[in-house]
Amino acid sequence: MPVNYATPAADQLFPVAGVRLGVAEAEIRKKNRRDLTVVALDAGCTVAGVFTQNRFCAAPVQLCRKHLGKGKEMRALVINTGIANAGTGEPGRQTAQATCDAVAAALGVAADQVLPFSTGVILEPLPVDRIRAGLPAAVADLKADNWHAAAHAIMTTDTIAKAASRKLAVHGKEITISGISKGAGMIKPNMATMLGFLATDAGIAQPLLDRLVKEAADASFNCITVDGDTSTNDSYVMIASGQSGVSFTSESDAGWAEVKAAIIAVSVELAQAIVRDGEGATKFITVAVQGGKDIDECRKVGYAIGHSPLVKTAFFASDPNLGRILAAVGYAGVADLDVDGVKVWLDDVLVAENGGRATAYKEEDGARVMAQAEITVRVDLGRGAVAANVYTCDFSYDYVKINADYRS
CATH class of the missing domain: 3.60.70.12 (L-amino peptidase D-ALA esterase/amidase)
Incomplete structure (x- = not known):
């Protein structure tokens, strides 16, 4: 559904x-x-x-x-x-x-x-x-x-x-x-x-x-x-x-x-x-990237997170395996990104800053957000004033079933 x-x-x-x-x-x-x-x-x-x-x-x-x-x-x-x-x-x-x-x-x-x-x-x-x-x-x-x-x-x-x-x-x-x-x-x-x-x-x-x-x-x-x-x-x-x-x-x-x-x-x-209505989707995710130097780098980060099968399967499982999000930010292609200046939130929960896990972050807070049907991942690159959104969904078992059966 x-x-x-x-x-x-x-x-x-x-x-x-x-x-x-x-x-x-x-x-x-x-x-x-x-x-x-x-x-x-x-x-x-x-x-x-x-x-x-x-x-x-x-x-x-x-x-x-x-x-x-x-x-x-x-x-x-x-x-x-x-x-x-x-x-x-x-x-x-x-x-x-x-x-x-x-x-x-x-x-x-x-x-x-x-x-x-x-x-x-x-x-x-x-x-x-x-x-x-x-x-x-x-x-x-x-x-x-x-x-x-x-x-x-x-x-x-x-x-x-x-x-x-x-x-x-x-x-x-x-x-x-x-x-x-x-x-x-x-x-x-x-x-x-x-x-x-x-x-x-x-x-x-x-x-x-x-x-x-x-x-x-x-x-x-x-x-x-x-x-x-x-x-x-x-x-x-x-x-x-x-x-x-x-x-x-x-x-x-x-x-x-x-x-x-x-x-x-x-x-x-x-x-x-x-x-x-993504094939097999159970969650709708907004990846809101801000603090970029230009729209291109904001979208690179948003797409890297939104495309990642590891990120998407973590969302399906409601598993706050947040290292997957940080990894996607890191390989998005922003060559001179200072990771110590990056901040990441799940909705209103600050999960990462200063190059690592936020001091005040608690696993149960991340799990609470991940269990929702609609989630916002907010990333502040700390480099400028440009922002962009990418919209994605999770990967569930049904995605494989739907595409395996598509021609039959």
């Missing part, structure tokens, strides 16, 4: 004017499950995305980058689960293109106005004929209030659907933000085996949206790790329809700071939901 997370009710996921979603059962890999999603965009939407840094990136990622790079107006997204269409070479690129062709024909738009997304098993061919056969049902299902169904239709090993919405007033008008994400394993920054889609009815000029999607990803999806594996398919896409009547072209526009903060907050909620 996910750690302190539940899918919002359907009526808590607000429609975004200009965006419609439809789902269908296409039997892409398994029967009797929703596995195909189409998102139709009205004319006038701006779209931006960030994608995996894995060099073995999937065919749909390649095609998304190509289509976005043309600078044309995007009119649709198509998402399938079950098969990742990664490690499939030229045939995979052809099936990704064929998927776009089929969606374009169904919606009356150009193929290069369609962005394809896939998630699931790698090295398996995408059954594009099943996608073609499922498209009429997905298109017939298109409606603005379908975020809840779409959140379920993009799942793979997820145990729960992930979604979030916000409303805020700007210039006397209401702006809506809604988003969904999927992911539970093969999760590591830059980005992860995750898909994320966020839409707002604010108008956001393309250059501003291009910057925002990167900033939002850096504050959210690029701060999470479940198991340290960077996937082939991860994508985070933002859509701005402009139908609220409030538009932004510059960072200095009145109201932009509030809209930007709300969009980043939704992104963080969607990203944290992935960690809370």
Whole structure:
């Protein structure tokens, strides 16, 4: 079960004017499950995305980058689960293109106005004929209030659907933000085996949206790790329809700071939901690193702690084996780190300072914190004023079981 997370009710996921979603059962890999999603965009939407840094990136990622790079107006997204269409070479690129062709024909738009997304098993061919056969049902299902169904239709090993919405007033008008994400394993920054889609009815000029999607990803999806594996398919896409009547072209526009903060907050909620549903996770852990000279070294330390199997298994066992955390700080790659200046806390319990165990630390205090479902590891590097958070989870027996059984 996910750690302190539940899918919002359907009526808590607000429609975004200009965006419609439809789902269908296409039997892409398994029967009797929703596995195909189409998102139709009205004319006038701006779209931006960030994608995996894995060099073995999937065919749909390649095609998304190509289509976005043309600078044309995007009119649709198509998402399938079950098969990742990664490690499939030229045939995979052809099936990704064929998927776009089929969606374009169904919606009356150009193929290069369609962005394809896939998630699931790698090295398996995408059954594009099943996608073609499922498209009429997905298109017939298109409606603005379908975020809840779409959140379920993009799942793979997820145990729960992930979604979030916000409303805020700007210039006397209401702006809506809604988003969904999927992911539970093969999760590591830059980005992860995750898909994320966020839409707002604010108008956001393309250059501003291009910057925002990167900033939002850096504050959210690029701060999470479940198991340290960077996937082939991860994508985070933002859509701005402009139908609220409030538009932004510059960072200095009145109201932009509030809209930007709300969009980043939704992104963080969607990203944290992935960690809370990490494969086999029983605990949600925030690694808060402060006192760094720059963001890079803070994240190096945060990732070193968050990726460590020894740290993560200690959290699962509720074992305050804190030497594992200190070791991770030490090998994080901050070459000139003065370990005597480092302090480490578990929540409010100071556990290490002056190069070793804190004088006042008691084992029972550490054990009390480690037994909680949510834990903050706070590290002060004592070198500057920069801080960064990384979000992770523990490693349990179920992580191995889930991944051993994934293809069966």
